[in-house]
Amino acid sequence: xxxxxxxxxxHIYDEMFHSDGSARxxxxxxxxxxxxxxxxxxxxxxxxxxxxxxxxxxxxxxxxDEEGDERIIPVDxxxxxxxxxxxxxxxxxxxxxxxxxxxxxxxxYGPARIVQDGVIPVDVVRGCPQYRIEMRGFEAxxxxxxxxxxxxxxxxxxxxxxxxxxxxxxxxxxxxxxxRKAVKASFxxxxxxxxxQEVEHYGQVLRTTLEELSxxxxxxPTIALLTPGVFNSAFYExxxxxxxxxxxxxxxxxxxxxxxxxxxxxxxxxxxxDVVYRRIDDDFIDPVVFREDSLLGVPGIMHACQQGNVTLxxxxxxxxxxxxxxxxxxxxxxxxxxAEEPVIANVETYLCRxxxxxxxxxxxxxxxxxxxxxxxxxxxxxxxxxxTPAERTEYAEQVRANPADFISQPVLALSRAPxxxxxRIEPRHVDLRPFVLHGRETRIxxxxxxRVALRRGSLVVNSSQGGGGKDxxxxxx
Amino acid sequence: MLSRSAEGLYWMGRYLExxxxxxxxxxxxxxALVDRPVGEIHFGWLxxxxxxxxxxxxxxxxxxxxxxxxLADSYTLADDLTFEPTNSDSVWSGISNGRExxxxxxxxxxxxxxxxxxxxxxxxxxxxxxxxxxASPERFYAETVADIDTFAGVAAATMYRDExxxxxxxxxxxxxxxxxxxxxxxxxxxxxLTHDVSxxxxxxxxxxxxxxxxxDRTYGLTVEPRQALDLLATDARLPDSLARTLHRLSAExxxxxxxxxxxxxxxxxxxVGRMSALVNYAWLDQDDLKALLQxxxxxxxxxxxxxxxSFFNYPLHDVPAR
Numbered sequence: 001x002x003x004x005x006x007x008x009x010x011h012i013y014d015e016m017f018h019s020d021g022s023a024r025x026x027x028x029x030x031x032x033x034x035x036x037x038x039x040x041x042x043x044x045x046x047x048x049x050x051x052x053x054x055x056x057x058x059x060x061x062x063x064x065d066e067e068g069d070e071r072i073i074p075v076d077x078x079x080x081x082x083x084x085x086x087x088x089x090x091x092x093x094x095x096x097x098x099x100x101x102x103x104x105x106x107x108x109y110g111p112a113r114i115v116q117d118g119v120i121p122v123d124v125v126r127g128c129p130q131y132r133i134e135m136r137g138f139e140a141x142x143x144x145x146x147x148x149x150x151x152x153x154x155x156x157x158x159x160x161x162x163x164x165x166x167x168x169x170x171x172x173x174x175x176x177x178x179x180r181k182a183v184k185a186s187f188x189x190x191x192x193x194x195x196x197q198e199v200e201h202y203g204q205v206l207r208t209t210l211e212e213l214s215x216x217x218x219x220x221p222t223i224a225l226l227t228p229g230v231f232n233s234a235f236y237e238x239x240x241x242x243x244x245x246x247x248x249x250x251x252x253x254x255x256x257x258x259x260x261x262x263x264x265x266x267x268x269x270x271x272x273x274d275v276v277y278r279r280i281d282d283d284f285i286d287p288v289v290f291r292e293d294s295l296l297g298v299p300g301i302m303h304a305c306q307q308g309n310v311t312l313x314x315x316x317x318x319x320x321x322x323x324x325x326x327x328x329x330x331x332x333x334x335x336x337x338x339a340e341e342p343v344i345a346n347v348e349t350y351l352c353r354x355x356x357x358x359x360x361x362x363x364x365x366x367x368x369x370x371x372x373x374x375x376x377x378x379x380x381x382x383x384x385x386x387x388t389p390a391e392r393t394e395y396a397e398q399v400r401a402n403p404a405d406f407i408s409q410p411v412l413a414l415s416r417a418p419x420x421x422x423x424r425i426e427p428r429h430v431d432l433r434p435f436v437l438h439g440r441e442t443r444i445x446x447x448x449x450x451r452v453a454l455r456r457g458s459l460v461v462n463s464s465q466g467g468g469g470k471d472x473x474x475x476x477x
Numbered sequence: 478m479l480s481r482s483a484e485g486l487y488w489m490g491r492y493l494e495x496x497x498x499x500x501x502x503x504x505x506x507x508x509a510l511v512d513r514p515v516g517e518i519h520f521g522w523l524x525x526x527x528x529x530x531x532x533x534x535x536x537x538x539x540x541x542x543x544x545x546x547x548l549a550d551s552y553t554l555a556d557d558l559t560f561e562p563t564n565s566d567s568v569w570s571g572i573s574n575g576r577e578x579x580x581x582x583x584x585x586x587x588x589x590x591x592x593x594x595x596x597x598x599x600x601x602x603x604x605x606x607x608x609x610x611x612a613s614p615e616r617f618y619a620e621t622v623a624d625i626d627t628f629a630g631v632a633a634a635t636m637y638r639d640e641x642x643x644x645x646x647x648x649x650x651x652x653x654x655x656x657x658x659x660x661x662x663x664x665x666x667x668x669x670l671t672h673d674v675s676x677x678x679x680x681x682x683x684x685x686x687x688x689x690x691x692x693d694r695t696y697g698l699t700v701e702p703r704q705a706l707d708l709l710a711t712d713a714r715l716p717d718s719l720a721r722t723l724h725r726l727s728a729e730x731x732x733x734x735x736x737x738x739x740x741x742x743x744x745x746x747x748x749v750g751r752m753s754a755l756v757n758y759a760w761l762d763q764d765d766l767k768a769l770l771q772x773x774x775x776x777x778x779x780x781x782x783x784x785x786x787s788f789f790n791y792p793l794h795d796v797p798a799r
Contacts, residue, residue: 251481267480267789
């Protein structure tokens with residue numbers, strides 16, 4: 001393959017190439033390997049990678065999709081590569097950020113010093129639909145509200161930025177592992193020569209993290225992974241992780257609470273559960289406390305959690321910290337709680353709840369991405385430059401009607417990485433979601449679910465919106 | 478083990494056993510289409526539909542004297558039994574449902590089991606009766622049988638011998654008892670309804686259970702219906718005989734952990750004992766085998782209910798917690 005037609009753009013950071021067209025040093029291995037591989041061989045590799053996803057049934061579901069139950073996520077066989085130095089910086093920044101976010105959660109559900117000290121306006125916290133008044137006064141085990149975090153990072157010419165903190169039920173780690181398994185098997189010699197840091201121990205690290213958070217006095221804790229069920233878009237991952245961490249995969253109907261203790265129904269009777277890694281949203285977790293029409297949850301589990309008889313990971317109420325409005329204040333949180341400067345920057349964010357933010361947003365709609373604060377997964381957003389004038393006018397009305405529901409950000413020139421598209425190597429926009437685990441200490445497996453917008457020019461990487469995945473290699477020193 | 482996971486494995490076992498058994502029957506039946514007279518083909522369809530207690534889509538199964546009609550009907554019937562998604566007993570439904578249950582409990586399976594089963598599923602996805610009919614339908618059925626045999630072998634070679642393994646086998650064994658007693662019953666009924674059933678109808682039955690060579694060695698080369706039935710029911714050395722399946726069933730039930738519902742579990746054990754007694758002690762002296770087989774089928778249904786009540790769906794009050 002050659003890169004003569006590979007398109008570089010000075011405004012967009014290319015992961016593989018410097019702006020002069022020479023390969024970055026940590027990409028030398030891949031660059032040489034691709035240069036000496038024929039298009040036909042690369043096509044075979046791509047087929048092999050895709051085929052392994054299909055035969056292993058690594059699937060997800062798109063809501064509202066009529067076409068059957070399962071879809072295979074598109075996967076690009078070319079890995080994205082990060083140097084050890086780049087990764088170290090990310091690791092430091094992610095650790096710092098999660099530490100501050102956990103302190104923030106303990107604070108807003110406790111003394112709320114940060115609000116009293118005027119760092120964050122009270123409306124932003126209390127007005128957030130994810131703020132759970134029921135969690136006031138709750139003390140999370142070892143102060144850990146968020147044990148599993150999946151942070152979305154993007155890179156521009158200015159460096160890495162945090163796009164979103166996912167602190168509720170982040171998904172995608174199974175793809176990180178599946179991509180690695182498939183790509184490693186297809187680029188065997190290159191992989192060995194590249195000295196890539198391992199990610200395969202993620203399950204063990206997750207298990208250790210959950211064990212560290214088990215209620216006081218439990219030695220060998222029983223861990224269950226609570227899934228909404230097979231119709232959830234991430235069911236494959238729930239099942240996969242349950243196997244990886246040696247947990248039972250339970251649904252709400254398998255659990256019951258008696259006298260403040262959680263049990264699961266086994267073939268040999270009821271068995272006590274100590275830690276619930278829940279992959280079900282707050283709203284649905286306990287019909288007694290949250291949505292009473294929820295059939296997915298476990299009546300009484302919140303009471304058991306508050307009594308300290310069971311650990312829910314992540315704790316209910318963490319959504320207040322990854323709210324799109326609260327996001328704008330995370331750099332301030334880091335300074336407030338840790339007295340440090342943020343290592344990884346935020347994306348510039350305008351809150352429409354503030355009059356100046358609203359005005360700026362409406363005036364510059366054509367150049368901004370506008371998001372609804374309560375939505376995730378790429379739903380309900382407007383990408384200004386890609387929208388028609390009519391769409392922008394309609395959206396502006398919605399923003400004016402409920403300004404507090406919206407934020408806006410500049411359209412980022414997300415970095416691009418080489419992908420195999422129709423037999424040619426072309427650049428496509430990418431982001432990455434590393435998974436940060438926190439029990440007694442922070443642990444980050446050196447890898448990430450790297451998402452890629454496979455449609456030419458598209459900036460939307462969400463798998464529910466036509467995005468795909470690729471492997472991310474973090475090289476050793 | 479989580480009750481719902483155990484139930485998933487149990488059903489996975491049942492569905493795959495069902496798909497495999499039907500594929501074996503259809504393989505035999507499509508082979509007959511090549512060279513057997515219409516009377517025998519007719520007998521074969523009566524036997525298949527009788528086993529499934531199902532009404533054929535072409536109305537009643539009449540004996541058609543002409544080849545053309547018989548073959549046209551056979552195409553429709555094979556489609557109904559193989560690819561019809563609304564027929565919960567079809568081969569397609571069995572494999573899809575087995576695989577769907579496996580998807581729910583995949584973390585309880587070995588990786589090799591899942592991959593093997595998923596490949597089987599992907600192979601038949603999107604296939605239609607036209608695809609298999611023109612060239613060699615029997616090859617399709619043979620491949621399906623082999624796929625599910627392979628799955629069983631992969632399971633035996635790779636699956637951890639925990640509760641999950643036992644519930645998987647419990648499901649397979651209960652389904653097998655049900656299918657075998659239904660098939661033997663249907664064979665007797667179809668033989669009564671059809672005049673001049675040739676010996677081939679009986680050699681076919683023996684082949685279906687890998688028993689023809691054994692029969693020839695034991696009883697000689699002329700197949701006597703009663704002797705064939707005796708062999709298939711009572712010879713515990715035959716892998717798929719009723720006696721051996723019940724023996725397996727009893728062993729799996731004994732090995733499962735103590736159920737929280739001791740009453741239901743005790744009743745299940747006693748029922749398997751009664752079923753074994755019917756086959757091992759009552760069978761050889763019984764003239765009315767149809768009645769005995771019906772009794773066996775009814776017991777099988779009750780056994781399913783008792784297993785469900787003992788392990789999957791027991792009442793939660795008064796259950797001791799661990």
